[in-house]
Amino acid sequence: MKGYLIASYSTLFFILLSSCNVNKNKILPILGDRSTVTRIVDGKTTVDAIYKTIPTFRYVNQYGDSITNKNLDDKIYVADFFFTTCPSICPVMARNMLNVYNTYKSTGDVKILSYTIDPQHDSVPILKKYADKLNVNGNMWWFLRGRKDQTYMLGKSYLVSIEEKNPAGEYIHDGYFILVDKQKRIRGMYMGTKPEEVAKLVEDIKTLKEEYTNQATK
Amino acid sequence: MKFKIIIVIGLVLLVINSACQNEGQLEFARYYSAGSLVYQSKCQNCHGKNGEGLLAMIPPLTDTTYLRINKGNLACLIKNGVKGKFLLVGKPFEGNMPASGLNQVDIANVLTYVGNSFGNKLGTISIEEVNNDLSICK
Numbered sequence: 057m058k059g060y061l062i063a064s065y066s067t068l069f070f071i072l073l074s075s076c077n078v079n080k081n082k083i084l085p086i087l088g089d090r091s092t093v094t095r096i097v098d099g100k101t102t103v104d105a106i107y108k109t110i111p112t113f114r115y116v117n118q119y120g121d122s123i124t125n126k127n128l129d130d131k132i133y134v135a136d137f138f139f140t141t142c143p144s145i146c147p148v149m150a151r152n153m154l155n156v157y158n159t160y161k162s163t164g165d166v167k168i169l170s171y172t173i174d175p176q177h178d179s180v181p182i183l184k185k186y187a188d189k190l191n192v193n194g195n196m197w198w199f200l201r202g203r204k205d206q207t208y209m210l211g212k213s214y215l216v217s218i219e220e221k222n223p224a225g226e227y228i229h230d231g232y233f234i235l236v237d238k239q240k241r242i243r244g245m246y247m248g249t250k251p252e253e254v255a256k257l258v259e260d261i262k263t264l265k266e267e268y269t270n271q272a273t274k
Numbered sequence: 275m276k277f278k279i280i281i282v283i284g285l286v287l288l289v290i291n292s293a294c295q296n297e298g299q300l301e302f303a304r305y306y307s308a309g310s311l312v313y314q315s316k317c318q319n320c321h322g323k324n325g326e327g328l329l330a331m332i333p334p335l336t337d338t339t340y341l342r343i344n345k346g347n348l349a350c351l352i353k354n355g356v357k358g359k360f361l362l363v364g365k366p367f368e369g370n371m372p373a374s375g376l377n378q379v380d381i382a383n384v385l386t387y388v389g390n391s392f393g394n395k396l397g398t399i400s401i402e403e404v405n406n407d408l409s410i411c412k
Contacts, residue, residue: 141370143370143372144319147319147320147328147331147332148319150328150331151322151328154329186331188330189329189330189331189369190328190329190330190331191330249319
């Protein structure tokens with residue numbers, strides 16, 4: 057019995073050690089709830105962690121094109137929630153998001169999704185105008201309009217909170233930028249109003265991209 | 275004797291003058307530092323830390339000519355906001371600046387700050403001036 061314990065301890069120790077070696081490259085955490093499933097593979101029981109992923113969705117972008125999560129297959133993306141008439145934090149968020157845009161716009165596998173939480177006002181032409189004012193063109197940064205209830209639900213999957221219009225006509229929403237990987241798992245959250253946090257996001261996207269290039273060369 | 279009096283009067287004038295100047299400088303410093311706080315909490319999110327604006331979305335506050343020419347309109351603009359098309363030295367902006375909800379004192383403060391930052395040199399914009407300008411808002 058004792059021998060068995062020692063053996064399992066040393067195996068554990070070995071696994072920990074070797075995982076340290078493998079993880080020489082920095083790896084971003086996976087955020088959100090997780091559950092486990094037990095599977096039987098080749099007669100052995102294994103336990104896998106299942107991470108919560110962003111559910112399927114259907115939106116329309118600033119060009120009037122229909123966008124679903126299919127369009128994000130094999131893409132890393134950053135999501136945020138905004139509305140075009142937002143007087144408080146959105147200009148700051150846009151200013152900071154432009155750093156992400158300008159850093160990765162020519163790489164092809166990084167996208168930005170800005171979901172409007174005021175679809176009634178933010179029609180497709182208004183979203184297009186908003187994009188134009190930020191000198192955003194092409195298909196890296198999409199401004200998305202969809203059903204309001206869908207957006208509120210989706211906000212929960214992205215771990216952000218959105219509330220209905222207050223009496224002053226403003227929506228309360230937190231200004232997080234959410235980093236999502238190619239498996240649609242959340243890998244980081246950054247306060248979009250803080251330049252230093254957004255600088256970290258720009259760095260973390262690089263780390264995440266490396267994770268995939270390392271996998272490809274393994 | 276006459277000569278002495280002239281010198282004394284001259285000296286007195288000099289003292290008064292420099293005291294006034296100091297008073298003016300002090301007043302300016304008061305407006306300016308209070309205004310910088312107003313700017314940080316009420317304007318900076320849109321117009322930026324250095325008054326740089328945001329591309330075609332929000333105009334910069336660095337257009338010294340525009341601000342000088344429109345000095346008399348600025349108080350109304352900040353009190354009531356701006357809506358619709360807006361021409362800033364040849365560059366059109368079509369946006370929406372919400373009414374600030376600031377009182378005269380803070381408008382004077384923030385205008386003195388903006389008017390003497392980002393390359394602007396408008397001097398003190400006093401509460402009296404702001405009151406005056408506000409009385410003729412369109």
